[in-house]
Amino acid sequence: MQGFALYPFDPPGDIAALRADLRSWLAVNQPQGDVVARANCWASFDADFSHALGAAGYVGMTLPKRYGGGDRHPLERYVVIEELLAAGAPVGAHWIADRQTGPLILRYGSEEQRQRYLPGIAKGELYACIGLSEPGAGSDLAGVRTTARETAEGWRINGQKIWTTGAHFSHIMLALVRTEEGSERNAGLSQLLIDLDTPGIAILPIIDMAGHHDFNEVFFDDVLVPHGALVGERGQGWKQVTAELGLERSGPERYLSSHALFVALIDAAGPEPAPAIATLIGELAAEMWTLRQLSMSTAAKLAAGEDPMVEASVVKELGNAFEQDMPRRVQAIVDCGWGDEDDLAKLLRALLIASPSFSLRGGTREVIRGIIARGLGLR
Numbered sequence: 001m002q003g004f005a006l007y008p009f010d011p012p013g014d015i016a017a018l019r020a021d022l023r024s025w026l027a028v029n030q031p032q033g034d035v036v037a038r039a040n041c042w043a044s045f046d047a048d049f050s051h052a053l054g055a056a057g058y059v060g061m062t063l064p065k066r067y068g069g070g071d072r073h074p075l076e077r078y079v080v081i082e083e084l085l086a087a088g089a090p091v092g093a094h095w096i097a098d099r100q101t102g103p104l105i106l107r108y109g110s111e112e113q114r115q116r117y118l119p120g121i122a123k124g125e126l127y128a129c130i131g132l133s134e135p136g137a138g139s140d141l142a143g144v145r146t147t148a149r150e151t152a153e154g155w156r157i158n159g160q161k162i163w164t165t166g167a168h169f170s171h172i173m174l175a176l177v178r179t180e181e182g183s184e185r186n187a188g189l190s191q192l193l194i195d196l197d198t199p200g201i202a203i204l205p206i207i208d209m210a211g212h213h214d215f216n217e218v219f220f221d222d223v224l225v226p227h228g229a230l231v232g233e234r235g236q237g238w239k240q241v242t243a244e245l246g247l248e249r250s251g252p253e254r255y256l257s258s259h260a261l262f263v264a265l266i267d268a269a270g271p272e273p274a275p276a277i278a279t280l281i282g283e284l285a286a287e288m289w290t291l292r293q294l295s296m297s298t299a300a301k302l303a304a305g306e307d308p309m310v311e312a313s314v315v316k317e318l319g320n321a322f323e324q325d326m327p328r329r330v331q332a333i334v335d336c337g338w339g340d341e342d343d344l345a346k347l348l349r350a351l352l353i354a355s356p357s358f359s360l361r362g363g364t365r366e367v368i369r370g371i372i373a374r375g376l377g378l379r
């Protein structure tokens, strides 16, 4: 196979102690009660929790100290997010800012942008959303039509974004916009950091089929942002977004979204599970372990400064298949009614409704498979 190699996951420092410290912290600080918030927990908004997590040093871990970060190794951060997801912690408020906007600002942003935004991100107080998708540009991102024209006063933005997770509670949007008049496809695109309280921005909710308000439509009507809102190089938006997607696709969130259900299944099965349930638990554990090795290897490649697009896409594709299948496999085997009120039934209901979207967010299955096929020289 072309360009596909597994890397050893070798974080510095005492990882066992890091895990133990975080578990003790979670035992005291993780909100109890709402069991459904533990399913798909990286979509669960809880500003108090994010703030407390930031104060404890578990947000912005890889950012430099001079910007309020922890100067920790990316693989130490990996261990921390793995623990948070496995515990079903409500990390949705700061998730996007911590995972990709912060690192992208550090890599491509100006010094002014770093000083302005990174400390708030590291505190778990400044939230960001991703302005990529548009009605005519989802899988085909090169179809972006939202324009930003440079004027004497700054950039004037017109257009629309859609499916923007968390725009209604975010402070900033990192948007992909067309800055060069008459440009086509992936040329002429740039990234702008837009403060969402700028006049001319309208954020309208889209309610999903579970009845939740996670994503939005965002309209830009002659919105004026300063020249300094440009991130990185003008016209290099495509290259920068591709780097961002590598961070977005390979983390443990791509196979741990349904983890709370796995834990509830084990709890409900008790010490003497029926043979069919014991078999399912064993199968799920083995599959999850394999995905974990793949994801950790990809994280090691990213930490080494490489751009493992194929590996990240494989993690996303196989991870999504696993986390989407889990609720259906559990449903097929446990005796659980739609109206039951125990934890297993509540989690199962929530995930049967939410899981179809897992293979859409971050790039659809067909498109991800296309990237893998191209990367492996198969098309």
Ligand SMILES: Cc1cc2nc3c(=O)[nH]c(=O)nc-3n(C[C@H](O)[C@H](O)[C@H](O)COP(=O)(O)OP(=O)(O)OC[C@H]3O[C@@H](n4cnc5c(N)ncnc54)[C@H](O)[C@@H]3O)c2cc1C
Pocket (backbone or CB within 6 Å): 129, 130, 131, 132, 133, 134, 135, 137, 138, 139, 140, 162, 163, 164, 165, 166, 215, 357, 358, 360, 361, 362, 363, 364, 365, 366, 367, 370
């Ligand atoms: C829960 C959730 C959260 C999201 N959050 C965000 C967000 O925060 N910010 C953001 O910008 N976007 C977000 N999205 C949008 C998501 O990234 C897009 O939905 C996704 O990229 C698909 O785009 P689309 O919906 O326009 O579908 P389309 O691109 O219209 O695709 C429709 C179908 O056609 C298939 N298809 C399209 N092109 C090809 C091709 N070349 N080859 C084969 N098949 C193809 C697709 O796989 C899909 O099945 C989110 C989506 C979900 C579900």
